[in-house]
Amino acid sequence: MPIARPFRPLLVPALAALMVAASPPMLSHAHAEETPRRLEVQAEAELQVVPDRATLSARLWERTPAIARHEASANDPDALREARDRLEARAAKLIRALEEAGLAREAIRAGSLNVQPEHLPGERLEEGERETLVRTRLERPIRLQLDDLEQLPGLLDALTEAGVDALDGVSYDLADRDAATDEALVKALEKARHKATLMAKTLGIGLGEVIAVSETRSPIFQPRMMAMSADARESLPQPEYRPGTITIEAGVSVSWKIK
Template sequence: MSLSLSPRPLLLGALLVATSLIAATAVAEEPRSRLDVQAEARLDVTPDRATLSARLWERTPAIARRDDTTSDPDALREARDRLETRAATLIGTLEEAGLERETISAGSLNVQPEYLPDARRDDGEHEALTRTRLERPFRIEVEDLARLPVLLDALTEAGVDALDGVTYDLADRDAASDEALVKALERARHKAELMADTLGVSLGPVVGVSENRSPVFQPRMMAMSADAREGAPQAEYRPGTISIEAGVSVSWEIEPRP
């Protein structure tokens, strides 16, 4: 006795299974509703350290401009000796004011010609003059801002030719940048919860997050001149605050509330 099955029921069953799989896949791939939020935050931080920038320079006597030289070798050597003597005196003055030697950085010697306006000689003729300027820059790291006025006094008393300014900074920049980023994320969460409550939906898991603006740290510069303290022995130096800004984009899944 033989039993034969019609292929039609088998084909119908296969089609039903395939249709069910396609429908399930379509449901699984259906995009979820989401809420996208952008937020920014600014953190104002009080500096806790500073850098003083100053310069010393010496000049050779002016001489008639020639094609082969711009200064007398002996005058150049004497100017350099004077500059090095003043530099040593400056470092000693700062150490007496309580600074450690490693916090004082003396830059490389810079030598450059200076061309002066033509001078009138006794015979009425004009003569082109030139001289050489030798310069040494200094950077002083200050970790106790309360001592800043004393150090500025020491620089002035040491006879610096230029005070280029004070740059205020933070000892731990990373911690401040992290705090700014956390504030931006908290702001994004607050905005998302406010929008969800207003729209009557519930926040699901976070499905995406990115930085729109990485925390940017810019030290604060305060310019001044070498005579900034003349006539104001009790002047105060207020560092103000340094602003750090951060921005983020965050996405949440959302669904209607029951």
């Protein structure tokens, strides 16, 4: 007869189950030690800068005589040449006037000649329809670079006296854009540090070393535009020119280790 053996519980599986159940808290504790406590702050700053440079845009144009569309088989070379000669003579006169007003020749840029057709309504025909007239417009843009904003009123006077056909406006700018954008970024970082210091003091915690820095908004520089027209200028006997300020915004996110 087989000999009966006393019952013994299986301790190995139970011990393994106990070890498995105890493992997650140990891993979580190790993960907590790897991830330091941090204080993260986001800050944005705005910088107002007075411009010290300006670009003035104007245009001159001349037109050929308008003729009926059915008669315009091709552009009249004589009419085009005459219009171009008139335009070039006016541009040369304007450049001389600007130089006499104190602007250096290298600060004057005469753009490429632009030629485009124009369609105009003509007389009514017997059938009730209106005849279409065609002419050609020759245009030359003029751009002036001003490093001294005090010259702006005198140059505008020279442009209007020279009879420019359009004043497209003034774009205010900075001679050193990089310095302005750097200042805006520094201002955002200083604001982030101030916020972190205030929060740590209020919460009774200590700030350690910086562990992460990133930009949430890169400093963007955008010149300030001021529109104008020759007609509006003539209606103002004593105009004032105020460049105002240029706004530069910057944003950062900074994380400090909590002691």
